[in-house]
Amino acid sequence: MLKLVKTTSRKAGLSPGSPVFIGEKVTEKFGLDMVDYNADNFSVSTPVRLDEFHLLKDTPSNTWIRVHGLHDAATVDKFCLSFGLHPLTIEDILHTGQRPKIDHYEDYLFLVINLIKYDDATREMSMEQISFVLGSSYLLTFHEKDSDIFNDILARLQNNKGRTRKMGVDYLLYALLDRVVDNFFSVLEKIGEEVEELEEELIADPSPETLQTIHSLKREMILLRKSVWPLREVINGLQRDETAFMGESVRVYLKDLYDHTIQVLDTVETFRDIISGMIDIYLSSVSNRMNEVMKVLTIFAVIFIPLTFIAGLYGMNFNTSQSPFNMPELNWYFGYPFALLLMAGTTITMLIYFKKKKWF
């Protein structure tokens, strides 16, 4: 299950802007790919010396650097400083579990977003922070783990498919964000299937586990919403950005991306509403089922009650020899069959009555 809060106590008391990694301990090593491209050329390399990166900042070609393995805080700090990033930016990159946001600095735009992953096997979501730094001709991306979500965009870049190669790093940023938002749709589609399965299960065979599933779905929706709401603000912020980092030609794409984000948000809200309604259905189903059982059992018991009474009646020891009024039935020739018939009659009358009242 998604953790509600990341452990932040490690940081409390430190100076603001301290480069400390907050996040799950992953054993993965720090690593990075450098992609250099323009309309005509494309190269991928894995540089070793961190201190030469800043030279790239002002080259005319577009540079995309993918960093992964953030737990090596010192190396990440060194790398970021070589790009002239503000200490608060570095803190936000390392301190994963941030709320999605956009920060405008003089030299670059800084974006934090959350990527949601859905594990088909366990049906659980997990969340990963991706940070973006957009300069005039470079884009840095920081992943907690070695995520492969952007691999197809890398492939498109390499094969020179689509518009990506022809346009600047601002379009590349858009393409990456579009990939992230498309990923939300994939996750929602799976959750949508889960919700529809659950709706059928609710009617057919509700069990205490069903309520558990509803609750954890609701919880996931709450956390998903917590990621998408600020994402909407981030993309809106990009769209309205008045700095030169996002070119005019990318605006129309950002409008489209914004619309998609709104649609994700709408769907999350719709799911929340539907899931909330399911709890009523569940409680009512369970209570109906229980009531049915109790009703049948009670009716069963009620039918035997007069029979047992009749049996008890003729089990009384009144002295029949004392008086002709004392239980003459006991000495009748058809006394026993009479009693049995009386019992059968009572039972049938009751069954007819209950049937008529539609009690079963």
Place this chain on the structure above:
Amino acid sequence: MLKLVKTTSRKAGLSPGSPVFIGEKVTEKFGLDMVDYNADNFSVSTPVRLDEFHLLKDTPSNTWIRVHGLHDAATVDKFCLSFGLHPLTIEDILHTGQRPKIDHYEDYLFLVINLIKYDDATREMSMEQISFVLGSSYLLTFHEKDSDIFNDILARLQNNKGRTRKMGVDYLLYALLDRVVDNFFSVLEKIGEEVEELEEELIADPSPETLQTIHSLKREMILLRKSVWPLREVINGLQRDETAFMGESVRVYLKDLYDHTIQVLDTVETFRDIISGMIDIYLSSVSNRMNEVMKVLTIFAVIFIPLTFIAGLYGMNFNTSQSPFNMPELNWYFGYPFALLLMAGTTITMLIYFKKKKWF
């Protein structure tokens, strides 16, 4: 039942603006009607060569092209490109299940809306995306299926009834949107009837199916609202549009259309509120009914309990010959009648008590 999410995973990972059809597979073929009209002339034709359409773009007469059968993505793409539509527009036309929206391009306005259909037989709603492209003298409409909703407007055009022929394509767009909003009213009217039926059923004879119906109505309201809220924004956007596509003379009609959309929205919200309240009524009705049954059964059982005890009492085997204190009743002349009267008296006392307490 309305699907919660359209399958979008087919698209995730593709370049933004890729022309892929997302939607229900319908076997219908790509087709189109071309309506050419002005105050004096009117003609309908079905052109074959797609590459000549762009010639129409700048003719002085008004042109309305109705496209249906979107699953043939390649043909639609080719057709749209001939009109100079932006790749994102084409993507949105093909990728049905969009949130209603309005996009302003330099050469045209692009609108996406959802048409709601209500099947009287199954009492289920279905949703279809209709896209509109409004140029200076042409209007394109794209339907997922071969919808006949605009046929009466076509007939009015042909018969030169109303204002439509005398005015431009902007008025035609208004007339089509007005038709869509009127259609919402028709659907809401039917749902209103269903809600009122349900309210009566709730009181008269609530069954587990009633709750199912309430739940699916609630679900439909959630999805309906999801279509109408953004529609409101779309029509507001049209109204405030500062480009030249919507003429001044059409503004007053758009204000009216906007008011109608608000009214649709109001009604949807009202239904949601009323339907929410019905769940409480249902649960209370069911619980009342169950309680009544259980109470009657319990009272029935309770009445027999003392009788069975009395019968048991006189079924004890105390030796009456041993002592005059040992169950002398057994040897009384009217012992048995006495016992029966005792039982009858007990029963009557209990019935009077329960009646007085208003327990049945």
Place this chain on the structure above:
Amino acid sequence: MLKLVKTTSRKAGLSPGSPVFIGEKVTEKFGLDMVDYNADNFSVSTPVRLDEFHLLKDTPSNTWIRVHGLHDAATVDKFCLSFGLHPLTIEDILHTGQRPKIDHYEDYLFLVINLIKYDDATREMSMEQISFVLGSSYLLTFHEKDSDIFNDILARLQNNKGRTRKMGVDYLLYALLDRVVDNFFSVLEKIGEEVEELEEELIADPSPETLQTIHSLKREMILLRKSVWPLREVINGLQRDETAFMGESVRVYLKDLYDHTIQVLDTVETFRDIISGMIDIYLSSVSNRMNEVMKVLTIFAVIFIPLTFIAGLYGMNFNTSQSPFNMPELNWYFGYPFALLLMAGTTITMLIYFKKKKWF
């Protein structure tokens, strides 16, 4: 009960602005009164020729025309056209069940509001649309039925009481709207009494009918709110109106009217909140009462269970002659009294225990 939606399907598919009457079929005939007044003169007449009305439009005296009997759509249409009303205005006048709204036309202001009536006998609300057309020196009012709500204002005009005669038709419009808002207060006052009665009934003697009443009150509040919210916008629209139809001197009155509308709205919301809370009280009351009954019945049954067991015990047929251990009690001199005392003792012990546990 208030209908949720007016039948609008009769209209779907017609050209926008078609003059079709949508509303309850009332047999009342079309009729109108014409009131002509200024500070010095006052006359009421019932003109016959509809085509001469437009002559009145520009006379210096103030003219108030009250139209009722809207189902005669053709006559209303003709009348309205003679005043130069826009087709959309005429459509809105005839198509009753509109959401309250204000439309600004070049020649006039158009207002639609809903009048709520409360039937004391059936305790049900009904709704009637009243449309207003305010020109520079004339005011038209359109009633679905022959409503007498404005009769006292007519009387004030005639008797030259208050400010109405001295001021223009804009003040008259204010006076009429003030009357409508005062009417909301009267309705709310009656509903307030009903709510307070219900609160007492809830505690004293809740029945399934109580829940029905709560539900229908809630429903009425939802529909009332649907009328008052847009009314607020309408009056706000009048207040901020920059055209010349509402004079400066009437603004201070409109501010007051606006405050009253807010107060109506506040009261409706308060009632909604209180009524919502009543459902919990009801469910809890009913469940408490039921639980009490079941508890008493169960305790009653439980008390007899050991008695019946004791009776059964001494009804066993062990052979007392076989052994001194076999039910010697049966041959005791005080065997039967002993058994009865045993039973009495058991009962008393149980009653004390239950009393101590505060179970009854």
Place this chain on the structure above:
Amino acid sequence: MLKLVKTTSRKAGLSPGSPVFIGEKVTEKFGLDMVDYNADNFSVSTPVRLDEFHLLKDTPSNTWIRVHGLHDAATVDKFCLSFGLHPLTIEDILHTGQRPKIDHYEDYLFLVINLIKYDDATREMSMEQISFVLGSSYLLTFHEKDSDIFNDILARLQNNKGRTRKMGVDYLLYALLDRVVDNFFSVLEKIGEEVEELEEELIADPSPETLQTIHSLKREMILLRKSVWPLREVINGLQRDETAFMGESVRVYLKDLYDHTIQVLDTVETFRDIISGMIDIYLSSVSNRMNEVMKVLTIFAVIFIPLTFIAGLYGMNFNTSQSPFNMPELNWYFGYPFALLLMAGTTITMLIYFKKKKWF
């Protein structure tokens, strides 16, 4: 209990601005105190002739007139007219039960607020309307009853404590409003204590009365909120007032007053949230308690059921002399002790089983 709506029907149909008193009939007579003060002088008097008040309007010293006993509408009307108040102002002063509001007139500011009183004995709130008219050098206050809430401010004025004497009537208005807001805190403090008591009662010993109390607290919160929300707007309106009635030097105090009002509002909302949560706790407590009783009773009954069966078994009349298989136990030497032991064993087994299942 607080009435939901004031009786307003007496007024419906009257001309707007009619001076009719709407409110509880109190026998108190019309009366007024006139306080005249500046930094150096202070005098209190009770003038008799109402028509001389207007002379005071333009004196350089500050004048505070406290009016109480509003049911004498004619006298109040006469008094107000002598100050040149607008008919709508007079109507609002007399028609108590107004929503708090601020009206800007050319010659004065008009404020209506609600004072909440809390009766410690009955634990009930009552509401009183206080109206303020602030001119350039005079302040009028209108009380429904002879309220003593402003007595301590009068005393401060008299003893020349604090800043009040040195400043104008605008500061006096602030001081009075501050007193009213402080009074809200006192009421909330008492309600807070009631809420905390209730929270303890809920856990210790919930009774149907507890639910009554929760409901009436909730109702009070709804009505309190209805008074405080508009009060916030009123004070905000004062703060942003651009007329000359509120001096610059009082602004900083109004900001403080506004903050306090927000705090009152916050507390009301907090109470509402907490009280809402208490209903769940109550329902759950009651249901738990009931369930416990039913469970114990059921277990008790269940324990006796097999015992009664065993007793019944050995009460059967099979002919033991016919066959050695027919109930040989009846003739055993230790038959009866065997049966008793069988019963004891059954009981103990069941008790152990129930204990293990943690059923009691």
Place this chain on the structure above:
Amino acid sequence: MLKLVKTTSRKAGLSPGSPVFIGEKVTEKFGLDMVDYNADNFSVSTPVRLDEFHLLKDTPSNTWIRVHGLHDAATVDKFCLSFGLHPLTIEDILHTGQRPKIDHYEDYLFLVINLIKYDDATREMSMEQISFVLGSSYLLTFHEKDSDIFNDILARLQNNKGRTRKMGVDYLLYALLDRVVDNFFSVLEKIGEEVEELEEELIADPSPETLQTIHSLKREMILLRKSVWPLREVINGLQRDETAFMGESVRVYLKDLYDHTIQVLDTVETFRDIISGMIDIYLSSVSNRMNEVMKVLTIFAVIFIPLTFIAGLYGMNFNTSQSPFNMPELNWYFGYPFALLLMAGTTITMLIYFKKKKWF
């Protein structure tokens, strides 16, 4: 548990701006530390004479004065007056339990915030007001108690770590606020753990205490939110401040702080949503468990009912010698075994039936 309202009645009726301490009575004495620092120098001292402080106001070095022990109102008042603080500021410092706020005065900025403490042992939150006064070169902090939350910042100042020494008192204020917001994260982290524990307990073993815990968590969230919402406004106010107190260079840090506050708020809202959902889970769990017990008991009882009936049947005293129809079973050779088999058969049939119906 956190008190809902601070005792404010002590103050009602006093002149606005009266220096009265409202808060918990703590025996701690008034005390203060004075920290004087710039990039090169650092000194801490504890001055005795309060009347010399104002001399510090205009020194070029930065001065931070920490005041604790507010219950000595007179001394605090004297101290504050020596700094030229406004009476309303002094009132707000002393009257703890304020809503967080920011006030702009000509000479200084005044901030009030609430610090939340979480006691690990009792799992309870407590709240403390901290007030800040920021002048051009001095910062005053006022603590209710002798809080050590800012000690690490003092240590950083002393050791000249981080940026604090190099920057002005505006950065120091930021650093202190950042410490307070980080503290919210620590508290939320602990509450998050508590929530997750509770979620497990809910499924594994819900008890009435669980509901108590949910309720008190919900209550804490309500109160926490009441502190954080206005804190957000305060920090936003600081950020948008146009006075010279907050320098340009600190703005980027305030943006970051604002983002963190939003994240705190988001987390509080998330917790509220999750905790609300837990009540449904709890009620359903408890009801499920109870239902299971009742079902098992009922089934047990139902199984014995026909057995007891059969035993009662053969306990009837029909005279077998009178007729061959009168209970011939009693004289059969295998009569008793037949009866026992009949009982066993009945039991097995019922068990199979119940098993098939999945009733246990």
